[in-house]
Amino acid sequence: MMPPGEIGNRLLAALPQVDLDLLAPELEPVALHQDAVISREGDQVDCVLFPHSGAISLMIGMADGHTVATAVVGREGALGTLSVFGPSASALTAIVRAAGTASRIPAPRFHAAFNRSPAIRYMIQCHVRAMQVQLQRSGACNALHQVQARMARWLLHIHDRIDDDVLPLTQEALSQILGVRRTTVTLLMRNLRARGAIRSEQRGRIEIDRSRLTAAACECHGTMRLEVEEIFSINMPDLARWRVSAVESGDAI
Template identity: 30%
Template sequence: MVSQDKVRNKLLALLPDHAFAALAEALEYVELPRAHVFSSPDLPAEHAYFIESGIGSIVAITPQGQRSEVGIFGPEGMSPASIVLDTASTPYSVFMQIPGYGYRIATDALHRAIAQSDALRHLLSRYAYALSVQTSYTGLSNSVHHIDERLARWILMCHDRTPGDQIALTHEFLSVMLAVRRSSVTTALHVLEGKHLVYSERNLITVRDRPALELFAGDAYGVPEREYVRLIGAMR
């Protein structure tokens, strides 16, 4: 059985003892390689996942196949959050972008645990709301901010969910995150590198100056993060 004092997932760690006990027997440790699928568009999810390390990606896809990332989650959250809202499926593709590991629980088992524990339902509902704020502000940022600021925002969000300063982000992933061409990602990275905010090499970005990166991102970053802290607590 999973021991609560050993978990790194923020939501699992915050649960009262009795609420965690309602989940523990049904939690299963899993490795989460890159591209591991959590849920597919319009199909019911069989499991919910609580990530211990790595980053998951929530991507909207047009009928023509164009993709844009609308949200990310890591050890601060769970997926798919639609399960918490008693919704069987969503139009999103949700998958692992930066590999890691975590715990999964069958959807039916999570529903039973939520029905038995007000504390669990309350915490997961707050997380689902915090994630909705993040996706809303992604849409806002895509509309009003320059690509350089949007890139800074996404790097900060990934940095929030990464233990160190190095983040394994490919240019292809960044182009999906920002819904732009890879050449535009390269240009934006050069801007951030020129300001000594990050260092970029093949498939790896290193954050060099976090405070200056936040200053550069301006109001593109911060509101969803403050909501998460207000509702749940510090991300790390």
Template identity: 40%
Template sequence: MSRNPLDNKLLASLPRLDFDALIQRSAVIELSQGTIVCEAGDEASEILFPISGMISLVVVMKSGKAIETATVGKEGVVSAMAGLGIYVSQVRAVVQISGSALRVHAAPFRKLVAASPSIGDLCIRYNETLLAQARITTACNALHAVEARFCRWLLQTGDRAGPEKITLTQEFLSEILGVRRTSVTDVARRISEAGIITYSRGVITVLDRKRLKELSCECYETMREQAPT
């Protein structure tokens, strides 16, 4: 598991002086699966630049039901808009795949943004990326079959967190996709029987990425086009 901040694409894109200033005011932390790093309705107190692993941004309804609207991996940042002022999160940010992240508390991050146009621009640009991802995910959830969405999600996860084995419970997967656990079980079984993945005791391993892409919906490529380069 990497702990090198330069593995985060946004941090690696910063001018050296800005990167060094940020590093001096931050720390690398470990993120365990299932940890809620920011709850919906709470003021964001820290900014996280994932180095490895992945964080889900989840909309939670009054009934308690939830669905994922975006994911953030080593290409992005969580709660960056806190750098522009007091920021109340509209989503729950929960660690979906364990990893590490560079953590900066909100107050010193705001000072960095005020002193650095590059860091400020980074916040705004990535917020637009997240909004685009949320719009695509909303359309995908409404228009595409569970199987296609499941395959799209596995491909996204491989891009953000690496191609290694993914450990997730059926409950987490059903929340991610906004469907019943039985639907997740049926889809995972069909794809597994086709020899595309293995899925056992909450561990998913992709065996045939090419065939997985063939089963995925168009949203996977659309989201790749929206991602920071």
């Protein structure tokens, strides 16, 4: 049994104990090492990953070698959940941007629990909705907003998930996330330092001032955060009630 109070992942923590117990025996703790590639675009999805800490960026690559981030996943989400809809290759590359820990479960085991539990299915629906918000907003932001504001937004996304004002990001990583040249990142960092949004920068360590960084970002960070929080705060507490309804209808385990 995995006590909910010991769970760092928001999706797992929201499950009623009886549904969590379907997953717990198969969940394996793993370390998320800085800059590790969790999966590559085109890889077959063979496991589902539930981060407890750290931050993972989801990257899409172009034919000319350029990349850009489309979303960030941390303790509020999961990776590989869409595999429940059938065998498929990953559409994105997942890279650890801030080290942490996670629970991993083989995809077939997760699929079996998903099929047995209405609460797990509902949990994944909430997660997919939250990811759609990120993907849609990021697409619009990348197309319409200046790169300076976009960089501030991505720094805030990482900060939301690590509880530390020092972000473990290199300029090379930011170049990949933003889809711009390293020289552009250098200029953007200089501008943010001049505004006080970045207090200091050493190789691989960026200390931020959150309030000033928020002022430098576009509205997309705040909008995304509110929309995602609304999904979780309104829908996730309903999991226990969902289980009651499922029992009454005969659909529960």
